[in-house]
Amino acid sequence: MGRSPCCEKAHTNKGAWTKEEDDRLIAHIQAHGEGCWRSLPKAAGLLRCGKSCRLRWINYLRPDLKRGNFTDEEDELIIKLHSLLGNKWSLIAGRLPGRTDNEIKNYWNTHIRRKLLSRGIDPLTHRPINEPAVDVATVSFGGVLKKEEVMSSGFGCKSRNPDEENCPDLNLELRISPPHHHPSPPVVDSRERGMLCFYCSLGLEKSKECSCSSGSGNGSSDDFLGMKNGVLDYRNLEMKRD
DNA sequence: AATGCGTGCAACCGCGGCAAA
DNA sequence: CTTTGCCGCGGTTGCACGCAT
Numbered sequence: 001m002g003r004s005p006c007c008e009k010a011h012t013n014k015g016a017w018t019k020e021e022d023d024r025l026i027a028h029i030q031a032h033g034e035g036c037w038r039s040l041p042k043a044a045g046l047l048r049c050g051k052s053c054r055l056r057w058i059n060y061l062r063p064d065l066k067r068g069n070f071t072d073e074e075d076e077l078i079i080k081l082h083s084l085l086g087n088k089w090s091l092i093a094g095r096l097p098g099r100t101d102n103e104i105k106n107y108w109n110t111h112i113r114r115k116l117l118s119r120g121i122d123p124l125t126h127r128p129i130n131e132p133a134v135d136v137a138t139v140s141f142g143g144v145l146k147k148e149e150v151m152s153s154g155f156g157c158k159s160r161n162p163d164e165e166n167c168p169d170l171n172l173e174l175r176i177s178p179p180h181h182h183p184s185p186p187v188v189d190s191r192e193r194g195m196l197c198f199y200c201s202l203g204l205e206k207s208k209e210c211s212c213s214s215g216s217g218n219g220s221s222d223d224f225l226g227m228k229n230g231v232l233d234y235r236n237l238e239m240k241r242d
Numbered sequence: 243a244a245t246g247c248g249t250g251c252a253a254c255c256g257c258g259g260c261a262a263a
Numbered sequence: 264c265t266t267t268g269c270c271g272c273g274g275t276t277g278c279a280c281g282c283a284t
Contacts, residue, residue, distance in 0.1 A: 015254090015277095015278090016253080017252090017253085038269060050269085050270090051270085051271090052254080090271075102251090102253085
């Protein structure tokens with residue numbers, strides 16, 4: 001069932017923003033703060049839809065935006081985060097102060113993709129391009145880390161089974177298969193280590209299967225992959241290394 | 243100088259999640 | 264429980280610009 005349009009399109013401007021529109025938007029947000037994007041255009045005297053205003057503000061007008069070229073450090077961080085999170089641009093942006101998801105997404109598509117391809121790395125999987133595909137049905141969280149990246153990112157693995165002896169690519173992909181008959185979910189000794197159960201780690205802390213019970217969804221300061229409030233704290237991931 | 247092509251980026255579109263009614 | 268509406272996200276589009284021919 002379709003949704004009603006977010007605004008009256010017949011009476012809204014589209015396309016590039018004018019200086020005057022920018023000024024109005026900035027002035028309004030400085031006076032009233034962000035929020036209620038739907039009603040903002042009218043209140044600010046703009047013939048734009050709320051989504052357009054939000055996008056303009058977040059991606060272009062916000063005072064804390066860095067703008068300018070990405071540094072090599074930012075490049076590498078984006079690559080690492082993308083290998084962990086996939087196209088979760090907003091999460092990646094959360095780790096890059098002053099950068100927006102849209103900016104990072106564009107930068108990825110225009111620069112980093114090419115950079116990885118020139119290194120012989122598939123930007124989707126972060127594997128070498130000529131490496132044969134793995135024949136397992138998976139749900140991808142956006143790719144895998146190469147061993148070097150694993151080590152440097154703090155995801156070093158202890159092999160518990162001979163098959164893992166060589167520490168193959170740390171794979172954040174989930175295999176779809178019948179439950180592995182752990183009577184209870186595969187808890188990763190979560191509580192004493194301040195970590196999350198399998199379900200919480202998938203962002204399913206509200207699931208009845210969740211065994212963390214760290215206090216009624218505790219607003220868990222921790223989150224998927226150790227993110228705090230939706231922001232991946234890369235340093236946290238490192239500290240959880242054994 | 244004119245034209246075509248490729249690239250980069252701002253903005254739009256459609257959908258999912260979530261909360262309120 | 265269902266419906267409705269807003270917000271935010273990711274994918275895509277389209278325009279402006281620079282460069283090559």
